[in-house]
Amino acid sequence: MTQFGFELLATDGAARLGRVDTAHGPMDTPAFMPVGTAGTVKAMMPESVAATGAQTILGNTYHLMLRPGAERVGQLGGLHEFMQWKGPILTDSGGFQVMSLAKLRKMTEEGVAFQSHIDGSKHLLTPERSMRIQHLLDADITMAFDECTPFPATPEQAAQSMHLSMRWAKRSKEAFVSRPGYGLFGIVQGGIYHDLRAESACALRDIGFDGYAIGGLAVGEGQDLMFQTLDFTAPMLPAERPRYLMGVGKPSDIIGAVLRGVDMFDCVMPTRSGRTAQGFTRRGTVNLRNARHQDDARPLDADCACPACRQYSRAYLHHLIRSEEILGPMLLTWHNIQFYQDVMKGLRGAIAAGRVHDFADDFLATQAQGDIEPI
């Protein structure tokens, strides 16, 4: 039986090279985990996601509990079997999305009562229910149930929210059914406040988790404040456990966070951008809807090995988007996931070689040149 664990293989400054072992295989870190909200990484076959080098994907507890239902997924063999993803799956706790998507929410000490945004059905999400759902989904990495503190928040608001999350973290730990190869992560809250983050980190370390997430960032505070918060938060987390920055982000966000000691990331950006005609490249994002691509025989990114870049012209991608053809999102999503995985692979190689700052400088300088040149 695989034990859930984290091996720290190398460091380069604060940046870390590591490996997370789970019941469904390893994840090399720093890692970017594509988001598969409702049991599918949108517009991708799972084997295509794996072909990009992605090892772990994310599932969303809130979406899956409402449709098709956690008990149903459990009956059908769990989320891996249901969606045919062979590698590790991390599920969020539902705490964030219930506050952003559900109707008629009522938060109490017990949890959050709400109505489904899909059919108005009534539900109660508590730490215990969240653990049960993630167990039914068979998540390799379960996230503690928390409240994502909004931004901006006063110190008092942030403290109150964080304290609730810490009580819920303790209940999550107590309700989590431990199995070999399966891990539970706590989530540090506390907004942008050093003392609150420190208090939260200590509270979680006292409870004891298999990994530690940093929550409540990438919610509008901007990159500078996010990096400042990481500067003091990441060092508070146990070095021997993986660190996960939730919902982040742009390539430059990820690189900055890796330089500050973060190991794991997820974000809808590459997939969502793929459905809105945005392609990521080393020189910044490209809007393939723009008419200047209509006669351009070059690939989107000559350095990329994904099918969109290996086989097709920018003119064709532009045509697909203008014609609203499904193949447009399919190809651009694949490219964007590939781009993100290539960035992570580059980061891992650079940390191993002790030159992660050079890698970051080069990457950010190229990105700053802006959009690729017109023909």
Added chain:
Amino acid sequence: MTQFGFELLATDGAARLGRVDTAHGPMDTPAFMPVGTAGTVKAMMPESVAATGAQTILGNTYHLMLRPGAERVGQLGGLHEFMQWKGPILTDSGGFQVMSLAKLRKMTEEGVAFQSHIDGSKHLLTPERSMRIQHLLDADITMAFDECTPFPATPEQAAQSMHLSMRWAKRSKEAFVSRPGYGLFGIVQGGIYHDLRAESACALRDIGFDGYAIGGLAVGEGQDLMFQTLDFTAPMLPAERPRYLMGVGKPSDIIGAVLRGVDMFDCVMPTRSGRTAQGFTRRGTVNLRNARHQDDARPLDADCACPACRQYSRAYLHHLIRSEEILGPMLLTWHNIQFYQDVMKGLRGAIAAGRVHDFADDFLATQAQGDIEPI
């Protein structure tokens, strides 16, 4: 240099086993050609289309001339290069779609003047322009420009329409630029009238084409009238040339037409159905949107080797459709194309074995059992 040609390999009653050779490879007949309207078989990667056994796909002159434009596709290396389809491509003439989609149409002896349904731009489609467009697209099989006679039509209307199509067929032949491996097909019109079909077939044989299509069917006349029309029309066509029934159809339509001597088919049905939750099976079509599939762990079709059936449950396909996930159309389209190709492969094997009528009887008996059983 490959010469365009047709080899008749075996017959079984009126049913024919053959092979069409083109500049971009062979097509085994009876063949079903998936429709790639705007330079993509909707929701499919071209390598996935090829993996189903499909050898030839269709492109639509009307759509491609308007967007991205035939000259542009030509500049970019032709439609094969543009959309990365390695096999043969057949393009229609634009005659059918200009009458069903364009705005402010005006038909004269010269051709059809119209405005684009996309941006209102003005165009003139003539036999000469249609030949030029299909040449720019680099179609292996070019269709003569014709008017698809509506149904119902009086004998007088059908005759007038057919005569115009025959004059346009002659102009198409004169304008077609002959190249090794590339062929031009004439289109028999005449509605449901025996004498008009005979007159049209003779007129086309006099002009001389590389293949002969039967147009003006599957336009509302029903299967019985379609089969009656095929009964007298197919024998009028030269045995040594391929025969193509345009826009057909349901599996039972195709099987009935193969029994009557038709070699080639195209239809949006498998692809369009794949985007509207309909899956084809040996026991009829299945509506995956239906709630009775929500707990069904079985594959859509246990006999099918496509990814949708090999890997996923009906419950998962149902979930994708209910959640409006792009992967739903992706998987169902793949399955439907695979199903159609498997039917054609079955027909070819049965003709070779001299048991095509048994194959047809078995297939139609199973289809008649209706939708697959609920669990």
